[in-house]
Amino acid sequence: xxxxxxxxxxxxxxxxxxxxxxxxxxxxxxxxxxxxxxxxxxxxxxxxxxxxxxxxxxxxxxxxxxxxxxxxxxxxxxxxxxxxxxxxxxxxxxxxxxxxxxxxxxxxxxxxxxxxxxxxxxxxxxxxxxxxxxxxxxxxxxxxxxxxxxxxxxxxxxxxxxxxxxxxxxxxxxxxxxxxxxxxxxxxxxxxxxxxxxxxxxxxxxxxxxxxxxxxxxxxxxxxxxxxxxxxxxxxxxxxxxxxxxxxxxxxxxxxxxxxxxxxxxxxxxxxxxxxxxxxxxxxxxxxxxxxxxxxx
Numbered sequence: 001x002x003x004x005x006x007x008x009x010x011x012x013x014x015x016x017x018x019x020x021x022x023x024x025x026x027x028x029x030x031x032x033x034x035x036x037x038x039x040x041x042x043x044x045x046x047x048x049x050x051x052x053x054x055x056x057x058x059x060x061x062x063x064x065x066x067x068x069x070x071x072x073x074x075x076x077x078x079x080x081x082x083x084x085x086x087x088x089x090x091x092x093x094x095x096x097x098x099x100x101x102x103x104x105x106x107x108x109x110x111x112x113x114x115x116x117x118x119x120x121x122x123x124x125x126x127x128x129x130x131x132x133x134x135x136x137x138x139x140x141x142x143x144x145x146x147x148x149x150x151x152x153x154x155x156x157x158x159x160x161x162x163x164x165x166x167x168x169x170x171x172x173x174x175x176x177x178x179x180x181x182x183x184x185x186x187x188x189x190x191x192x193x194x195x196x197x198x199x200x201x202x203x204x205x206x207x208x209x210x211x212x213x214x215x216x217x218x219x220x221x222x223x224x225x226x227x228x229x230x231x232x233x234x235x236x237x238x239x240x241x242x243x244x245x246x247x248x249x250x251x252x253x254x255x256x257x258x259x260x261x262x263x264x265x266x267x268x269x270x271x272x273x274x275x276x277x278x279x280x281x282x283x284x285x286x287x288x289x290x291x292x293x294x295x296x297x
Contacts, residue, residue: 019139058160102138137237182209248273
């Protein structure tokens with residue numbers, strides 16, 4: 001019989017796991033690395049590491065490894081932190097790792113995108129323990145999880161060589177890209193970091209959403225690395241994705257394909273982004289975005 005250990009790098013991630021847990025159809029416990037207060041879940045147990053603060057991936061993996069006994073699956077929402085930690089965990093517990101799962105065909109058969117999302121492959125593993133990261137957008141959303149499970153503090157016993165020298169907080173308290181319902185993204189036409197923050201960040205704040213950026217904008221120093229959306233950045237699945245001054249490169253499109261509604265704003269009517277956009281506006285972003293923002297006031 002399958003039994004799942006769900007890892008939460010933050011308490012918010014557990015609220016995104018409802019559809020995945022339902023698709024797995026097995027008992028599960030949750031282990032929070034954040035040390036924050038207990039969320040409402042239908043877990044058999046909710047355990048928290050009480051160490052507080054950011055945890056280096058090698059130390060987190062070493063500690064999680066001590067809690068995997070008795071489970072057939074260990075899973076977490078797909079994120080850079082999850083993939084970084086799980087890669088180390090896979091080595092410690094000698095188990096296979098399947099990333100970016102979007103479908104469950106059985107306890108050992110999973111579907112995941114490949115080739116920048118152009119193809120879907122089915123992966124079958126044969127192991128008593130499987131590590132997985134999953135994309136919440138691939139599963140139906142549950143409105144409210146059932147039941148309340150009190151949290152219990154458990155020991156954090158892992159250690160590693162990695163040292164976190166600095167932690168940066170997202171500017172303005174904006175939601176994380178992987179969890180945001182609304183994202184406003186900008187590309188190279190934003191010119192500089194101050195302009196990006198004023199135009200893209202301003203509209204994102206007006207919509208209570210997150211700010212994103214293309215790889216070109218990040219490589220040019222216009223936007224921070226953590227804002228990069230795409231195959232080599234963060235995979236997003238918001239309800240609304242506004243792409244301003246974004247041409248629509250293959251790697252960027254792979255990261256936004258699960259967005260429910262895509263709005264493209266670009267002066268180039270032949271930009272590839274218009275081929276996938278639900279709504280398109282051929283206009284200078286410096287005219288369009290301030291006007292949209294003024295209408296929201």
